[in-house]
Amino acid sequence: MTRKxxxxxxxxxxxxxxxxxxxxxxxxxxxxxxxxxxxxTGPDLRLIAATTSVTLTSYKEEPGVYLxxxxxxxxxxxxxxxxxxxxxxxxxxxxxxxxxxxxxxxARKLPTGTVKDFSGxxxxxxxxxxxxxxKKVLTRHENFCPNNASGRVRPDAPSTSKYPESxxxxxxxxxxxxxxxxxxxxxxxxxxxxxxxxxxAGTYTAKVGVAKKYRDLFGIANRSATVKVTxxxxxxxxxxxxxxxxxxxxxxxxxxxxxxxxxxxxxxAGHGSGHAPTPAEAAAPVTSGAGPxxxxxxxxxxxxxxxxxxxxxxxxxxxxxxxxGDTSGRTDGSRQAPALEPLSKRPTGKPSVPDxxxxxxxxxxxxxxxxxxxxxxxxxxxxxxxSANVWNAGPAQLVVDGFRSPGKAKMDAFQYFYDAKGxxxxxxxxxxxxxxxxxxxVHWHFTDFASYRLLKADKKEAVRSGKEAFCLANTDAVxxxxxxxxxxxxxxxxxxxxxxxxxxxxREVLDVGSGDTYTQDLPGQSFDITDVPNGTYYxxxxxxxxxxxxxxxxxxxSALRKIVLGGKPGKRTVTVPAHDLVNAN
Numbered sequence: 001m002t003r004k005x006x007x008x009x010x011x012x013x014x015x016x017x018x019x020x021x022x023x024x025x026x027x028x029x030x031x032x033x034x035x036x037x038x039x040x041t042g043p044d045l046r047l048i049a050a051t052t053s054v055t056l057t058s059y060k061e062e063p064g065v066y067l068x069x070x071x072x073x074x075x076x077x078x079x080x081x082x083x084x085x086x087x088x089x090x091x092x093x094x095x096x097x098x099x100x101x102x103x104x105x106x107a108r109k110l111p112t113g114t115v116k117d118f119s120g121x122x123x124x125x126x127x128x129x130x131x132x133x134x135k136k137v138l139t140r141h142e143n144f145c146p147n148n149a150s151g152r153v154r155p156d157a158p159s160t161s162k163y164p165e166s167x168x169x170x171x172x173x174x175x176x177x178x179x180x181x182x183x184x185x186x187x188x189x190x191x192x193x194x195x196x197x198x199x200x201a202g203t204y205t206a207k208v209g210v211a212k213k214y215r216d217l218f219g220i221a222n223r224s225a226t227v228k229v230t231x232x233x234x235x236x237x238x239x240x241x242x243x244x245x246x247x248x249x250x251x252x253x254x255x256x257x258x259x260x261x262x263x264x265x266x267x268x269a270g271h272g273s274g275h276a277p278t279p280a281e282a283a284a285p286v287t288s289g290a291g292p293x294x295x296x297x298x299x300x301x302x303x304x305x306x307x308x309x310x311x312x313x314x315x316x317x318x319x320x321x322x323x324x325g326d327t328s329g330r331t332d333g334s335r336q337a338p339a340l341e342p343l344s345k346r347p348t349g350k351p352s353v354p355d356x357x358x359x360x361x362x363x364x365x366x367x368x369x370x371x372x373x374x375x376x377x378x379x380x381x382x383x384x385x386x387s388a389n390v391w392n393a394g395p396a397q398l399v400v401d402g403f404r405s406p407g408k409a410k411m412d413a414f415q416y417f418y419d420a421k422g423x424x425x426x427x428x429x430x431x432x433x434x435x436x437x438x439x440x441x442v443h444w445h446f447t448d449f450a451s452y453r454l455l456k457a458d459k460k461e462a463v464r465s466g467k468e469a470f471c472l473a474n475t476d477a478v479x480x481x482x483x484x485x486x487x488x489x490x491x492x493x494x495x496x497x498x499x500x501x502x503x504x505x506x507r508e509v510l511d512v513g514s515g516d517t518y519t520q521d522l523p524g525q526s527f528d529i530t531d532v533p534n535g536t537y538y539x540x541x542x543x544x545x546x547x548x549x550x551x552x553x554x555x556x557x558s559a560l561r562k563i564v565l566g567g568k569p570g571k572r573t574v575t576v577p578a579h580d581l582v583n584a585n
Contacts, residue, residue, distance in 0.1 A: 040100055041101070042097060042100075043077055043080045043218075044076040045073055045074065045076075046074050046076075047073055047188070047209065048074055048225060049071050049208070049226065051227065052227060053228040053229070054228075054229055055230045056232070057231075058232070058233050059236060061236050064198055065231055066194065066196050067189065069127070069225075069227045072185035072188060073180060073186050073188055074153055074180075074184070076182065077182060079180060080097075081097065081098040081178070081179040082096070082110075082177070083095065083098070083175070084118055085176075088580070089172070089579055089581055090580040090581060092113075093116060095110045097110055114217070117173075118168050121145075121146070123143065123211055124214055125208055125209070126139075126140075127140050128206070130205050131202065132203055145190070146179055147164045147166050147179065147186070148167075148187045148190075148191065151184065152185075153185050156183065158183065158184075161180075161184055162179070163181060164178075164179075164487045168478070170364070170367075170478065171367050172367065172579075174481075175478075175479035175482065177480045199231045200231070200233075201233040203228065204230075206227045208226075347401075347416075347427045352428070353428050354425045354426040356396070356417050356420075357418075357552070358551055359549070360395075360551055360552040361543040361549065362390070363391075364390075364391065364515065366452075366539040366541055367386070368519065368585070369385070369539070370386075372384075380530065382529050383529065384574060385526040387520070389517040391513075391515025392514060393479065394482050394484045394513065394552075396418065396484065396552075397511055399509050400430065400507070401414050401416065401507050401508075402444060402505060402507075403504070409435065410433065411432060411433040411505070411506065412429065413430050413433050415427065415428050417550075430548045431446070431448050431546075437501070444471060444506045445498075446508055448546045449543070450545065451464070452465035452540065452541060453465070453539075454532070455540050455560070456535075456537060456538075462532055463527045463529065470516065471498035471508060473498070474509075474510065474515075475514075475515070475516055484512045484513075485512050532565065534565050535564070536563075540558060541558070561579060562576075562579075
């Protein structure tokens with residue numbers, strides 16, 4: 001008898017749900033007041049409601065409503081800017097605020113424990129709902145990502161925000177930048193990173209305020225926003241035939257990543273592209289920053305979309321849209337991610353590797369580790385699935401072009417080098433690109449970008465993944481505090497990053513600060529451990545295994561994650577110990 005095992009990889013969203021002790025924060029505020037930035041000025045922050053009333057839909061088939069109430073935090077005078085970092089996985093996450101004194105930017109260290117991870121400020125918004133009779137029916141706290149869906153609130157505000165457009169959730173994130181641009185407002189709704197609430201159809205009054213610890217920390221006035229809430233109950237059947245789209249719910253709107261087809265790009269549009277990278281692409285200035293990341297990666301992992309501005313959702317033709325206007329190649333319903341364009345022809349002249357800044361490829365420890373059958377029932381087989389990420393610590397982009405000679409199946413790949421002004425000053429051959437026609441791929445892969453290996457306790461190889469060719473895309477914001485990090489990368493989704501079968505050339509880029517996650521859960525990619533004995537092993541993620549790519553440093557390309565295999569054939573188990581302070585399997 002064959003036992004069918006169904007194991008799907010699921011992301012552990014690191015939404016901060018543990019409240020910081022008030023006494024600890026109070027003590028921290030006193031300490032912060034004694035730092036060198038004392039007397040410096042920050043932004044004028046206030047909470048507002050964009051509308052006095054909202055209508056929320058609860059579906060009979062999937063009861064519950066998300067409290068997207070159209071409340072925003074506005075930054076006036078100066079932007080709200082927070083830098084969130086950890087020195088290593090042995091160190092807790094720390095946060096500093098950029099403030100100004102005498103016209104100069106200074107770092108104000110915020111209290112220890114203000115944040116626990118990189119998903120936002122925990123328990124920032126306080127929400128209270130009362131019914132028509134004035135009876136309190138709900139009290140809850142919501143986390144706040146300052147990078148959440150934002151918009152200008154006055155015409156003289158900067159036309160674009162320099163800050164990223166989401167908060168990263170990769171458990172091995174190293175650094176992030178959060179901000180609300182001056183004259184802009186950020187939605188306080190936590191998006192799909194929050195949980196729905198059960199509310200019967202009817203009318204309610206919602207009061208939304210900022211928790212006292214944050215009012216004291218940032219000098220926010222104690223004024224709550226009041227919104228009338230109408231909850232209506234509907235059925236999916238009621239909506240059939242209107243748009244043909246799936247209902248927007250906890251499940252709808254969560255994008256599939258690489259390996260799941262081209263239906264779901266993962267981030268917002270970046271700069272336009274030409275025949276060579278713009279200066280921002282080739283060597284982004286320190287004041288630019290890097291882009292959004294919903295941490296999807298190549299594989300079946302689902303990513304929660306950012307919270308859409310309430311006004312944008314009002315423009316939806318139907319409440320059934322997973323996200324307003326989302327289609328292939330779209331991101332948050334309002335932007336189209338442009339494709340990167342390679343040079344018009346393959347490079348000529350003598351190849352050279354000039355003495356200019358180069359990328360620094362590094363690997364993150366594996367995560368999302370589980371036993372899986374790759375959604376297929378393969379009798380007598382046990383597979384170990386995992387997610388792996390290779391990122392670029394900079395200070396320069398990795399830029400690779402592929403060119404196909406007429407009639408040939410593979411493309412010749414070249415790595416390019418740029419000076420500080422973005423001018424191409426050299427190139428070198430760096431392997432090949434190949435077309436992958438398999439479902440879930442259907443794009444061009446750059447060969448030998450990374451290698452995945454299962455090592456024995458003595459670090460000798462036991463199993464190697466068959467996956468070593470990749471389409472490069474900036475799926476994760478790993479560390480946006482490194483030099484030249486690009487807070488708004490271009491190729492963030494497969495709909496635009498990896499070319500078509502009939503392409504004659506392709507450009508693939510890994511930006512500074514960003515990483516590319518691949519989920520290894522399919523047979524041929526995941527580790528076949530059917531004949532591997534129980535015991536302690538290490539998953540190795542190795543970037544640039546053949547050293548074909550030119551880097552700043554080749555000695556930091558490997559990352560190991562300890563695991564323990566157990567169980568019996570057909571019922572194998574995997575235990576994943578914490579990696580220093582990161583306890584995410």
